[in-house]
Amino acid sequence: xxxxDKYLKGALARAGEEARLDGSTVEAQHLLLAIAADAGTPAxxxxxxxxxxxAAIRAALDREFADxxxxxGVSASAFDVPPVTPDPKRQARLGASVQLAxxxxxxxxxxxELQPAHLLVGIVQAxxxxxxxxxxxxxxxxxxxxxxxxxxxxxxxxxxxxxT
Amino acid sequence: MPDAVVTRDPADxxxxxxALRRLADQLEDAAxxxxxxxxxxxxxxxxxLGVTRQAVHKKHFRRLVAAGVALRRR
Numbered sequence: 316x317x318x319x320d321k322y323l324k325g326a327l328a329r330a331g332e333e334a335r336l337d338g339s340t341v342e343a344q345h346l347l348l349a350i351a352a353d354a355g356t357p358a359x360x361x362x363x364x365x366x367x368x369x370a371a372i373r374a375a376l377d378r379e380f381a382d383x384x385x386x387x388g389v390s391a392s393a394f395d396v397p398p399v400t401p402d403p404k405r406q407a408r409l410g411a412s413v414q415l416a417x418x419x420x421x422x423x424x425x426x427x428e429l430q431p432a433h434l435l436v437g438i439v440q441a442x443x444x445x446x447x448x449x450x451x452x453x454x455x456x457x458x459x460x461x462x463x464x465x466x467x468x469x470x471x472x473x474x475x476x477x478x479t
Numbered sequence: 480m481p482d483a484v485v486t487r488d489p490a491d492x493x494x495x496x497x498a499l500r501r502l503a504d505q506l507e508d509a510a511x512x513x514x515x516x517x518x519x520x521x522x523x524x525x526x527x528l529g530v531t532r533q534a535v536h537k538k539h540f541r542r543l544v545a546a547g548v549a550l551r552r553r
Contacts, residue, residue, distance in 0.1 A: 338505050383498035386491040391502060399508040400546030448494060 319429040326350060326434070327409075334407040338399065343412035343438045344445050348372050350435055357467035358431040364463055365455050375453040379445060382452070412444055432468045439464065511539050515548045 327341065329349035334341040351362045352369040362368070384391050420429060420437035439461055441447055450457055507528070514524050525532040543550060 337501065338508060339501055379494070380498050380501070383491065383494040384502060386488075387495040387499070389495075389499065389502070391498075394502075394506065396505055396509045397513050399505065399512060400542060402542035403545050404541060443490065443493075445494070445497065448490070 319431070322431055323434070326353070326431070327413075329353075330413075331407045335401055335405075338401070340408045340410035341413055342410040342445065343416045343441060344372070344376055344449060346413055346416060346434070347438050347446060348376075350431065350438075353431075356431055358435045358464065361432070361435065361460065361463040361467050365460050367453060367455060371453060372449065375449040376445070378452045379449045383448075412441065412446070415441065430468060432464050435464050436461065436468075508539070508542070511535065512543060512546060512548065515539075515543055515550060 326346060326349045329352060330341050330345035333345035333348045337345070339345075347362075348369055350356075350358050351367060351372055353359050354363075354368075359368075362372075381391055416434065416437040418437070419440050420433040423436040423440075424430070424433045438446060439450070439457055442457075447457060450460070511524055511528075514527070521532050521536050525535040528535060540550075
């Protein structure tokens with residue numbers, strides 16, 4: 316588990332940076348951005364193969380934000396929000412969607428050693444909330460993406476059904 | 480402004496709640512900073528926001544110190 320713990324710590328730190336840009340708690344979409352930004356990993360590769368790099372996910376999230384406000388007649392771009400100085404010491408709190416993603420990742424691993432791909436499965440499994448809406452906006456089929464991610468898991472030892 | 484739109488899809492309505500909260504938080508951070516730079520004191524900012532002085536101080540004090548805003552005594 317040590318390997319995954321280290322990975323998770325790094326991913327959460329990067330997700331925290333993404334959350335700070337949004338001035339929000341750390342949510343599943345920030346973890347998704349962090350995973351995509353970690354180029355060269357199998358998890359980032361699965362995202363890339365459906366056209367999702369960090370910039371593409373950011374663009375989809377921005378659209379989702381604007382669309383969701385638009386649904387109640389609010390235009391974010393109509394406000395000229397002055398720049399905000401972030402609190403340098405504030406540790407962004409983990410939001411509920413990250414907790415859910417982690418729980419789902421553990422379930423997806425089915426007792427095997429957790430891998431980054433399991434975390435991605437946990438994020439993509441959500442069928443309500445910001446992530447699935449942004450994925451839909453980006454034109455990504457969640458089922459297809461899920462298959463691609465799972466392929467990166469089964470390609471490695473210790474994945475299917477074994478308990479260690 | 481177009482006619483007020485009331486969305487019928489619960490997913491859209493729930494997502495709007497999330498987006499509005501985020502926008503409100505961003506706006507609060509920006510507006511408090513702007514007010515304090517303009518020389519407002521904590522009691523006036525708190526009253527304008529409809530929250531206690533303690534709440535607004537706790538939420539924004541460290542950030543505004545980092546921003547180099549000259550803060551009046553509370």
